[in-house]
Amino acid sequence: METTLDISGCPDQHRVRYAAGSFEKRALTWWNAQVQTRGRDEALAMPWEDFKTLLRGEFCPRNELKKVETELLNHVMIGAEHLAFTTRFHELATLAPDIVPTLEKRIERYVGVLPPCIRGHVIAAHPTTLEMAVTLSASLIDVMVASGALKKGSGTTEDLEQPSNKKRKVVKNFVATTTAKQAVLNQPPQNRGSYSGTAPFCNKCNYHHQPGTGCRQCTYCGKMGHWVKFCKEQKTQHRANQAVAQTAAHLDRISCYTCGEPGHYAKDCPKRVLPRGQAPRGRAYQIGTAAVRQDTDTNTNNNTGTFII
Structure with a gap:
């Protein structure tokens, strides 16, 4: 707007009038409200600096500028899209001058977000102007694309965005599934079946039957809706x-x-004979008649018990 005023040679006292005459849509509605509040003569006689302050306060609030600053801090080149990256960088740097207040900061921010394959070469060249950094990076991008080291539309940023997109898709599907399940659970009992008869719905058993007949209750399981034979x-x-x-x-x-x-x-x-390896282990002692008589005669006072002969 200021460039247009300078080219047209507009006097300082008519700058506000000329600029307000170019407003349209929301800006025109806002300016008409300012004219009604302040009066036409006072609004048109406003100093140019006060007019710019008022305009920034309406169309460039702090929350919107914060979004622009965040985008500038996260702005990187995707693949070989050098032209789109550079154009958007100039726009963001103009809208958020506090992030890049000096030329050195602007060059440093621009070079720092270039692809790693060319970033080192641009830094080694020590560009003194932003135009020099832009021209050198564009030439290196063309060389990388020609050699096949870099492809258009592919880059680190796109690869990093894929998991977040997948996560959002999963969350969206989960919400949709949960909503569908909740809708099914919240349906009234009379809508859960495909009953197409004329019998009224019974609130006691939650089934349809004629008013003169009792509710069907099973005498075996105690549940409603069927007889015992079913x-x-x-x-x-x-x-x-x-x-x-x-x-x-x-x-x-x-x-x-x-x-x-x-x-x-x-x-x-239980009476089967176990295999030889699994037979019970033990010893069987046998004693003859002569040994019994001898042992009884010699150890009558020391041994008591029953002997198997």
């Missing part, structure tokens, strides 16, 4: 009992080949 728990228990009865009948039909008793196989027989 009870699934009874059928399950009946099948279990049949399995037990069949097992018992099968055991009654078999007999052991070792002892001849019914109810078990030979491998489970």
Whole structure:
């Protein structure tokens, strides 16, 4: 805006009038409100510096400038997109001058976020102007792209953004799934089935049946909605009992080949002879009749007990 005023040779006393005449949309609405509040003559006679301060306070609040500063601090080149990176860097540096207040700071910030493959070469050249750093980095980018060391549209920043995008997608899917499940749980009981009959809904058993008939309650499991002949728990228990009865009948039909008793196989027989390696260990002592008489005569007063002859 100031460049346009300088080129057109606008006098200082008409700068506010000329600049306000170029407003449109939201800016025009805001300026009309200022004219109604201050008066037209007072608003147009405002000094140029006061006009810029008022304009920045409305359209460049601190929270918006904070976003611009954060973007400038995190602004890096993605792949070989040198032109887009440089253009956005100039815009952010102009909007956030406190981050790069001097030329040295601006050059340092620009060179510091270049790709590592060319950053060292630019730093070694010691650029004294920002234009020199931009031209040198553009030439190095072209060389890297021609050699295949750098590709357009690929870079460290894009690779780092992929996990966050994936995480947001997972969170979004989780929220959608949770919302769907919650909606299903919050549905009223009468909407949980596909009943298309004419019987009214019963609030006692949560099923549809005619008013003259009682609620269907199973006498086996105690649940509502079915009779005992349709009870699934009874059928399950009946099948279990049949399995037990069949097992018992099968055991009654078999007999052991070792002892001849019914109810078990030979491998489970408690009277079967164990293998030689598993036989109980011990010693059997035998004594004859003559030894018994001799031992009884000599040790009658010292030994008592029963001897197996």
